[in-house]
Amino acid sequence: MMSNSEIIKEKLIHKGAEASLYYGHWFNKEVFFKYRIPKKYRLEELDKKIRTMRTIIESRALITVKNFGLNVPQVYEIDTKNSIIVMKYIKGEKLKDILNSLNDNKKQEYFKKIGRDIALLHKNGHIHGDITTSNIIITQNEDIFLIDFGLHEYSDTIEDKSVDLHLFKRVLISSHGKDYEFCFKAFLEGYKSEYDKEDLNVYNMIIKNITAIETRGRYVKSEERL
Amino acid sequence: MCQIRELVLGIESTAHTFSVGIIDFEGKVHSLVNDIYIPEKGGLHPILVRENHLNNFMNTIIKALTEARISIKDINLIAFSQSPGLGPVLKIGALVTRMLSQILKIPIVGVNHCIAHIEIGRLMCNIKDPLTLYVSGGNTIVSAFESSRYQIFGETLDLAIGNMIDSFARDAGLSHPGGPKIEELAQKSNKYLPLPYVVKGMDLSFSGIYTAAKRFIESEDFNKKYNLNDVANSLQETAFAMLTEVTERALAHTEKTEVLLTGGVAANKKLQQMIEYISKEHNARFEVVPLKYAGDNGAMIGWTGILRYNSIGGHDISETIINPKERMDQITVPWRI
Numbered sequence: 001m002m003s004n005s006e007i008i009k010e011k012l013i014h015k016g017a018e019a020s021l022y023y024g025h026w027f028n029k030e031v032f033f034k035y036r037i038p039k040k041y042r043l044e045e046l047d048k049k050i051r052t053m054r055t056i057i058e059s060r061a062l063i064t065v066k067n068f069g070l071n072v073p074q075v076y077e078i079d080t081k082n083s084i085i086v087m088k089y090i091k092g093e094k095l096k097d098i099l100n101s102l103n104d105n106k107k108q109e110y111f112k113k114i115g116r117d118i119a120l121l122h123k124n125g126h127i128h129g130d131i132t133t134s135n136i137i138i139t140q141n142e143d144i145f146l147i148d149f150g151l152h153e154y155s156d157t158i159e160d161k162s163v164d165l166h167l168f169k170r171v172l173i174s175s176h177g178k179d180y181e182f183c184f185k186a187f188l189e190g191y192k193s194e195y196d197k198e199d200l201n202v203y204n205m206i207i208k209n210i211t212a213i214e215t216r217g218r219y220v221k222s223e224e225r226l
Numbered sequence: 227m228c229q230i231r232e233l234v235l236g237i238e239s240t241a242h243t244f245s246v247g248i249i250d251f252e253g254k255v256h257s258l259v260n261d262i263y264i265p266e267k268g269g270l271h272p273i274l275v276r277e278n279h280l281n282n283f284m285n286t287i288i289k290a291l292t293e294a295r296i297s298i299k300d301i302n303l304i305a306f307s308q309s310p311g312l313g314p315v316l317k318i319g320a321l322v323t324r325m326l327s328q329i330l331k332i333p334i335v336g337v338n339h340c341i342a343h344i345e346i347g348r349l350m351c352n353i354k355d356p357l358t359l360y361v362s363g364g365n366t367i368v369s370a371f372e373s374s375r376y377q378i379f380g381e382t383l384d385l386a387i388g389n390m391i392d393s394f395a396r397d398a399g400l401s402h403p404g405g406p407k408i409e410e411l412a413q414k415s416n417k418y419l420p421l422p423y424v425v426k427g428m429d430l431s432f433s434g435i436y437t438a439a440k441r442f443i444e445s446e447d448f449n450k451k452y453n454l455n456d457v458a459n460s461l462q463e464t465a466f467a468m469l470t471e472v473t474e475r476a477l478a479h480t481e482k483t484e485v486l487l488t489g490g491v492a493a494n495k496k497l498q499q500m501i502e503y504i505s506k507e508h509n510a511r512f513e514v515v516p517l518k519y520a521g522d523n524g525a526m527i528g529w530t531g532i533l534r535y536n537s538i539g540g541h542d543i544s545e546t547i548i549n550p551k552e553r554m555d556q557i558t559v560p561w562r563i
Contacts, residue, residue: 017471017478041500042467045418130427134479151426163383167427174377174555175479 036083061149092139115190131168162209236528239319240311246290247524257293276314305531308336309549316548333540335531346526351513357482362489363388380428415455537561
């Protein structure tokens with residue numbers, strides 16, 4: 001794919017629905033190659049556009065949000081033609097895979113921190129777009145990395161922020177049912193702590209709007225029904 | 227419970243279809259009769275649909291009994307669609323079922339319509355634990371069974387896919403049902419006009435596609451630079467690619483080994499091909515529910531009624547109030563625990 005002889009793609013680490021992640025070396029640095037695979041079920045024209053756009057969106061987002069002090073992979077090189085992002089190698093595990101083995105204190109600590117990270121994103125007008133426990137990496141020194149910014153958006157609206165949180169809430173319910181209440185509570189505590197006193201009404205509007213999204217027909221809960 | 231052949235009468239009444247299915251406890255369908263309301267113009271008006279079903283339910287039931295060559299007295303259990311759907315329409319099914327249950331002194335079971343779609347698919351396709359893409363006029367859901375429920379992994383945030391296609395078809399002057407006509411027109415085009423591709427995590431939004439497609443046919447360029455075939459093709463390609471992407475995401479996430487496609491829109495060949503493609507990519511078995519049982523039908527209600535009855539029994543009459551907005555992930559599924 002890349003012609004440069006200094007670049008070596010060595011091992012397929014993970015094959016996701018959208019992209020394949022390879023481990024390798026780039027000018028003697030340990031790196032990941034994130035390769036967005038062509039999807040043959042889509043029209044070529046549409047597919048190319050989606051892959052190129054998401055590669056650009058993700059790289060831009062990774063570079064920008066680093067400025068707020070968030071832990072995200074460092075981008076080294078972008079190849080939009082082949083939809084490849086070369087980024088710094090991070091050794092860690094998906095939160096999804098280790099959640100069950102954590103004690104309550106750790107869970108609370110991690111989810112609070114994640115809440116603060118997402119609040120930082122939101123306050124700066126960034127929407128992650130796909131917050132799941134698969135897209136959160138915990139490293140050996142317990143740093144929390146947010147990854148997979150392919151569905152990132154620039155937005156400062158209450159609606160988009162609420163949708164972002166709502167999607168995460170749904171992932172917790174469907175994949176981590178028994179931990180959901182405890183973890184989401186800790187997450188919201190962390191999220192709230194990033195909002196100053198004068199911004200608390202913004203926080204309240206975002207949270208209130210999650211309920212509004214849930215009551216939009218498809219999400220109505222029995223106890224809220226008349 | 228001591229007869230040789232136990233039969234259930236299933237009544238589907240959530241939207242335009244009033245359907246009666248007679249199915250036995252082994253899963254053999256003895257008859258299935260649909261009465262489908264087609265509006266003269268516009269979409270489904272709940273009150274008009276209700277009128278139609280009120281006028282026709284009796285004939286539909288008699289026809290189903292006649293086709294199965296049985297008397298109403300041979301029925302051992304009666305099931306109806308209790309949720310979700312159009313309120314006034316759900317009430318007809320509930321009313322008829324309660325009445326028959328009391329007259330015949332047989333147990334009654336209320337069924338969630340969306341769960342019934344998955345259960346009839348599991349029965350007809352002989353599939354155990356699928357990831358299901360359920361696409362119809364009223365629903366767009368990616369679901370799989372996890373921790374005693376049919377969890378919803380992805381769904382539409384606004385319009386259902388079938389509703390979007392039908393609404394666009396209507397604006398384009400095509401008669402009801404619009405889906406098959408759009409499919410036919412799309413086959414005549416290779417041209418792609420860009421439409422909004424909106425995927426949020428595993429959720430989807432179709433309202434932007436609808437508006438943009440409508441603008442294409444209202445534009446001055448329509449029938450000059452492009453025609454209806456091209457818009458139909460672009461609409462299908464975009465909307466189905468979105469559905470396929472979220473299904474693949476859910477498949478990677480849940481690691482299921484079977485994929486089930488159901489609902490009225492499952493009849494679309496293009497969508498079938500796309501979902502089959504990603505199923506193969508993930509080494510999963512792919513099945514489409516046979517057309518007769520993919521759309522709304524009474525057999526699926528009957529079969530789900532049997533599953534529930536065999537596992538924890540029927541409902542008390544006081545528990546048979548309709549539930550127009552009930553989500554499938556609110557209910558535990560006792561027969562699968």
